[in-house]
Amino acid sequence: MPLKKLLYILLFGFSVLGFAQAPELTPLSKISVVTCGPGSELYSTFGHSAIRIEDPSLGINAVYNYGTFDFTTPNFYMKFARGKLDYSLARQNFAYFLKEYEYENRWVKSQELQLTLAQRQSLFNFLETNFLPENRDYKYDFFYNNCATKIWDVLKEVYGDALVFDESYLNELYTHRQLIRQKVKINSWAGFGIDLALGSVIDDVATPKEHMFLPDYILKQLEVAQLNGQSLTARPKVLLEAKDQDQGSSFLVSPELWLIVFLVVILVLTYFDFKNNTRRRWLDFILFFSTGLIGVLILFLWFFTDHSATAGNYNLLWAFPFNLFIAFVVALKKGPNWIAKYAVLLAGLILASGVFWMFGAQEFSPLLLAVWAALIARYLFLFWSYHKPKIA
Template sequence: MTVGTGEELAAKFGHSAIRFQDSSLGIDEVYGYGTYDFEDSKLLFKFYRRQTGIYNFRIPFTYFKRSYEIEQRWVREQELDLDLEQKTAIVAFLENNLLPENRKYQYDFLFDNCATVIPQVFEKTLGNSLQLNYDHLEEEFTFRELIHQNLELNSWSNFGIDLALGAVIDRKATPYELMFLPLYVYEQMKHTTVDGKPIVKTESVLVDIPAQSYPTPFLLSPVFWLLILLLTVAFMTYKDHRAKKRTKWLDFLLFFITGLAGQLILFLWFFTDHDATKMNFNLLWAFAPNLFVAFLLAKSSLPKWIRTYVFILLCFIGLTILLWLIKFQVFSVLLIFILLSLSLRYLFLRNHLRKTA
């Protein structure tokens, strides 16, 4: 079964699950992957470090269906053309995964989530009789492009994901790797065979709700607030240039916020087990030491090395743009507002410090 997208970030990419129904025995259960131990007091911290366990689950189909009716998300079902022995093998595998010693697994957003386990279950239970045909795929996408397919461009979720995930997701996904997204699993099942015959017997819509869009109101959107940032920095910098002074609170905020963002990127890169957050060169403009330099800039008297430091920051912004142009890492298009704001202020600071040296 495949579930459509929802409003919350965790629901933006849909969901996949397996239903087992036997009317003669009164069985109608859904097996899935991807629930948390919400009683764990350190759940959020462990999630950020990718050290929390994700659990398999089994729930009655009526509960499963009702939950998505409430969330206003469509549910589609593909009935599989399998014999009794094959069905038994799949159910036995799923039940074995529910044992206490097997329920917990290490979640990975790209390579081990609710969707990726679906083809894995069939591969492990059906063996060589299962054949995946990729002839229907006409385009190649990077992981970042695939993620963007499910997010509004002018949204904080899109901006935040591009900030947190590194250059490792800017490589092309293989046809098999496309199935980290539920919709690609759904499409791939139509082009999969068992013993030479299509695995999908019939398709049906269980919850018929049109696909929803959840645009961010413009006044709450990142474009609006980042544009306000750029205009504020431009206006204050122009005033400072005319008055031959420096607005300390503006410099403090710019350096403090970029430094704080850099600390977060450092944490995700070096102190978590998430693979997708490695090699993140947002660290060049969100420079972690800025967090400490911000407190120096709050003072009237500045050390001489600050001018050299600002020059290095300008070079890092140039390097960010170069990496973007050669597509070593693709940054959020919304970053343009931030890079312009920082460049403008850094250029002013360097010139101001030269004159006041």
């Protein structure tokens, strides 16, 4: 028996080369779904899900993780930005996996799947086949194909109609944006950036199954799901608790404060320009160039990437891409008179953004109100100033 156990340990340890056939699990084996709490970095804000397989008789204690990618991939950053980066199924020793989350001070919970030995073997075989080099890569999608959605997809693939989804745990259905905001604060730079980058397509109400892109929801679903009429999982077991830490962020570094400062600065400078019949051309250049650049980035994310969540982004209305070029026109001491009409158009587009928001076409970040107010004030000043005979 010791020799057989050692053989299995060596075989499992070097299985990155792939099994011709997965080892036969013993009655002591267990399979569980592991859910990990959020971390402090943006990439870990939403938590994580994985599948753990244990068999002490074979020396197996591994976690199968669909949330990995290869930094050495050619053109990594461009592929990442364009949504063309493949994610992979990885397998690692569970002790190392748990140690990583302990270091990051993140809680870890485990839900043991109530499976027969044959059912455990079927799932193990599937994961081992999926782990083969020719099978392990997949097209990642933040909402529809990530580490959490993969858990249910794998279980459904293995157990078919015997696995029954149960949406009774949901008291309310949320939009995809609302689900994101459950994890990312609106008044944070990450939340502000997400609201700028993601389009109106995420303001639809997510189906019960689509809620499972968040690990918290796959955990809740597994608690009520059934396999062959029986509960799929035992009660969640806490493997690691996060230590209490001060999660409060200083208002001094919040986008709300700095966007209010931005509004005040623009209003003060515009007031003195109006009072003195002058125009700070450098200020207009910065405003036009920055809003135009944001618009170009939004266009890029919408039309030139595979990200499903960046389509239909009406932030283009106020972050008008043509501003990137008009910036060099308003920087001139004597620009063309049509700039006055262009400024009115821009102010109108901002008002249109508000109308789109009001009628539910897209949920904008409330932090944009300060930006919109500043831009409208400056655009109306430009309209006035280009009707003056002289502009300093």
